[in-house]
Amino acid sequence: MKQLIMCRLDEVPVIAIDGPSASGKGTIAQLVAKELEFHYLDSGALYRLVALKALQIGAAVSEENKLAEIAANLDVAFKDEQIFLDNMPVTDEIRTEECGLMASRLASYPLVRKFLVMRQRAFRQPPGLVADGRDMGSVIFPDALLKVFLTASAEMRAQRRYKQLIEKGMSANIHELQRDIQKRDQRDSNRGVAPLQQNADARLLDTTSLSILQAQNSVLEWYRECCASKRV
Ligand SMILES: Nc1ncnc2c1ncn2[C@@H]1O[C@H](COP(=O)(O)OP(=O)(O)O)[C@@H](O)[C@H]1O
Numbered sequence: 001m002k003q004l005i006m007c008r009l010d011e012v013p014v015i016a017i018d019g020p021s022a023s024g025k026g027t028i029a030q031l032v033a034k035e036l037e038f039h040y041l042d043s044g045a046l047y048r049l050v051a052l053k054a055l056q057i058g059a060a061v062s063e064e065n066k067l068a069e070i071a072a073n074l075d076v077a078f079k080d081e082q083i084f085l086d087n088m089p090v091t092d093e094i095r096t097e098e099c100g101l102m103a104s105r106l107a108s109y110p111l112v113r114k115f116l117v118m119r120q121r122a123f124r125q126p127p128g129l130v131a132d133g134r135d136m137g138s139v140i141f142p143d144a145l146l147k148v149f150l151t152a153s154a155e156m157r158a159q160r161r162y163k164q165l166i167e168k169g170m171s172a173n174i175h176e177l178q179r180d181i182q183k184r185d186q187r188d189s190n191r192g193v194a195p196l197q198q199n200a201d202a203r204l205l206d207t208t209s210l211s212i213l214q215a216q217n218s219v220l221e222w223y224r225e226c227c228a229s230k231r232v
């Protein structure tokens with residue numbers, strides 16, 4: 001007889017990976033999710049989608065209420081590694097530095113963040129979730145089984161982002177990128193609500209001189225340690 005297995009969503013394991021821009025969060029989170037066959041949440045994409053919509057309709061960065069309304073009514077879909085806004089594919093469009101900077105600005109509004117909370121928590125589904133962003137471990141999934149603060153030097157992050165944008169066929173300038181990354185680090189770390197910071201319960205992973213594989217293996221090893229100590 002088929003048994004109905006009930007699973008409380010707050011018991012679904014979460015790996016929270018937070019850190020600054022271009023530290024490798026998305027890359028490592030996706031690889032770990034694939035390895036564990038977990039779901040994946042790119043929370044930064046939600047802020048970038050709000051930014052893109054705002055740019056499309058000409059909403060100004062000063063219009064908190066309008067931006068919050070966009071966040072509340074965002075029509076998005078994540079399908080097979082593609083992202084859709086209002087049924088249009090925008091996977092690469094949201095990756096521009098223009099969108100990143102706008103996202104960082106509007107992410108400092110408490111009302112915008114508030115309207116994105118439930119959307120992010122809805123990604124917590126069996127058998128597990130790997131979520132990356134700035135406040136995954138501190139605000140969205142404070143009970144995450146493993147919290148990682150992933151970082152790398154600003155120079156290395158600018159180089160990685162430069163290579164990534166060029167490979168996507170987008171134009172980029174290494175000096176402007178480094179300046180933008182530092183500006184964004186400062187804004188994301190110093191805002192009043194859900195600032196980017198390494199919390200006491202997060203493990204630090206500096207990938208400046210690590211390969212992608214080494215970083216992925218560190219997270220997987222830590223996760224296995226957490227499972228062993230909590231017997232998940
Ligand atoms: N440990 C690493 N070593 C070398 N390159 C990396 C490493 N981690 C990530 N990258 C590369 O850096 C770029 C930015 O990574 P990404 O995952 O988009 O960062 P984030 O999500 O933190 O903005 C990607 O092209 C990725 O392949």
Ligand SMILES: Nc1ccn([C@H]2C[C@H](O)[C@@H](COP(=O)(O)OP(=O)(O)O)O2)c(=O)n1
Binds near residue numbers: 023134
């Ligand atoms: N959980 C999150 C995720 C992103 N943000 C904001 C702050 C970031 O500068 C922007 C864009 O985030 P994203 O993770 O896509 O940026 P990077 O890929 O790391 O450059 O959104 C946030 O405030 N909280």
